[in-house]
């Protein structure tokens with residue numbers, strides 16, 4: 001009998017883009033982040049992508065110490081694959097961004113494959129009543145450039161690669177796939193590459209089905225069978241993009257980092273709620289969820 005294809009759900013539980021006033025369900029404290037990650041794993045996520053926040057006001061916090069309390073709790077409770085951000089927040093320096101992964105040596109770290117404008121400001125129209133001034137300054141900033149130069153990318157792959165960390169290569173446009181191809185050709189990264197194609201963020205590629213097809217075709221042409229394809233749709237695009245990719249052989253990422261929503265005008269009450277919705281789509285297509293150990297095998301995290 002043919003084996004059923006296994007689909008990896010990654011859950012990005014809090015991120016650095018959404019702010020606490022946008023949703024009371026956004027995890028902020030270490031215990032909220034731990035609870036959200038464990039809940040997502042119990043609902044079917046094989047990988048959790050993690051950022052930390054200052055518990056006082058919810059600001060992104062990229063100190064290694066901010067990650068320690070929830071990493072310990074998650075490890076105790078679950079065998080979920082841990083993925084630590086090196087993106088941090090687009091306002092942080094590369095040295096700040098790399099430190100949590102350098103310190104905690106996760107199985108996976110995110111790696112953003114190119115610089116781009118980061119247009120958070122349209123969100124201000126949807127959330128005019130942000131409680132903190134820092135939130136208004138951050139979201140309202142029209143000059144955010146997400147800096148990921150070739151030198152910075154090389155610094156991350158060599159520093160973290162030497163520690164045995166594998167990468168979630170975040171590609172927000174086709175140029176980022178070509179950048180990744182350069183690093184592959186130079187022998188600085190090795191397959192299977194876990195490529196997270198990102199759709200619908202202002203500054204990156206759109207979220208039209210043609211955009212998804214174009215990214216996939218380009219990745220197929222550049223990487224053949226040397227990559228594992230996953231998708232992330234921002235905001236309302238989250239589940240439609242997940243459904244498309246799951247049907248086309250991809251893996252999916254959900255979580256409150258990428259979308260606060262469970263449906264039109266309906267805030268997701270937890271990360272687990274979004275994982276459950278993705279799971280229903282995947283299982284409805286006759287596919288199976290990958291367990292954490294199956295994800296390790298698919299992504300070759302053990303090298």
Ligand code: KMH
Nearest residue numbers: 015085086087088110111
């Ligand atoms: N917020 C996502 C669109 C990172 O943490 O390295 C991208 C992200 C970046 O997850």
Ligand code: ZN
Nearest residue numbers: 015085087257
């Ligand atoms: Zn992230």
